[in-house]
Amino acid sequence: MGIEEFWDFIEQARARAADSTDAEEIAHEATVLLATHESQRIVSTEQILSELMAASYQAALWDAAYVINGGCSDTGFDYFRGRLITQAARHSSESLQIPTTWLSCRLSCSSGRRNRLRM
Structure with a gap:
């Protein structure tokens, strides 16, 4: 399986979920x-x-998770990265490298959007 097939697989799983x-x-x-x-x-x-x-085990991304969630344990960081992968799908590879994207979302998005990012 290649990375594109992996993202197709994640998209299939999201499509099957009652709550994507x-x-x-x-x-x-x-x-x-x-x-x-x-x-x-x-x-x-x-x-x-x-x-x-x-690849996502980065201090800058952990910092973003900490800010977004108001704290972030090591287990919480695993959940955060897993959720990032399931939600961002094909964009995860880029998002995992650019935590400022998530920080700016935390600062500028509506509270409904922020809640979806919480673990």
């Missing part, structure tokens, strides 16, 4: 979808997710 803003529901739907595939596809999906999580 609920990261846990999207993760559940992704699990259901993966269960229908061969083991190599499951492993390659996990590899890409692991690479995205590792």
Whole structure:
């Protein structure tokens, strides 16, 4: 699986979720979808997710998560990055590198938008 296939997979999981803003529901739907595939596809999906999580382990992004959420533990940061991946989808790769995008959203978006970013 390549990165574009990964994003297609995330989009499919989001489309199946009753609430496309609920990261846990999207993760559940992704699990259901993966269960229908061969083991190599499951492993390659996990590899890409692991690479995205590792690439997003940045102090600047953690700072953004801290500001957005009013605090951020190490576990909270994992959830934040996972939600970023499920919500931003194809834009996550760029967003993971540019936390100022999230900070500016925190400062300028309506409270409804900020709530969707909270973990």
